[in-house]
Amino acid sequence: MNNMNLRRPNDFGRKMNCNFNQNGNSANNSNCNIKSAPAFDCGFDTSCNMECGSNKPSCGCDNNKPPCGCGNDKPSCGCGNNKPSCGCGNNKPSCGCGNDKPPCGCNPGCDADSSLYNDPLKGMALAIGYVPWQQWCKVYDLCKGLQQGTIFPPLDLPFYGCIPRGYCKGQGGAQ
């Protein structure tokens, strides 16, 4: 194939501008300093005036007991997962730290050696995939780039899909 200038699907048929203000709008000057990530409007209603579910302003409408009254989101409710009076389980006040601390006595089998403590994504929301924003840094020499399959050292990651005792025994990456 000779034409190597195909537009990739991730262009989405739009031009990216070099200037974003805090609202994500493009500016017309040629200054390329992006101060913050653009806040694209994805079409969701971001306000808190929904009439049902746990977002109802008047609360008293989620899965908690009447004393709690509220959902997880209304600050004045004080309830949800963190209300001190919620007692034990995940919410025991003396834990102050999720469900792993000894005073809670819950979550048997989790100790300091658990992978939970070694998880680099610890503290981030569950069920959401993350792709950290790549920063420019010194790239590989051209010969090493082709050899490794990338010119970006941070993307030169070990390949774990090895066949035992195969070509990449005990090693990761292309070398």
Added chain:
Amino acid sequence: MNQDKNKLLLYISQVSFGIDELVLFLDTHPCDQDALAYYQELKKARKEALDEYTHKYGPLLNDNVDNSCYWEWVKEPWPWE
């Protein structure tokens, strides 16, 4: 294939791959000045290498044919030759 030709071909592969990588980066970082500067550098280096190859050994890509009197592309060995 002689040694110099082989080396030049390898270098063209390396610099072309570098550009492919940079293009992917620039698609998501269109304002990154370091990446833009490196792109210009590699683009120039690739052009010079292709020109040198074409001059010495014939066209490597079908848009490297400079001779307007003869289609030199067919002088080069085919991939299976």
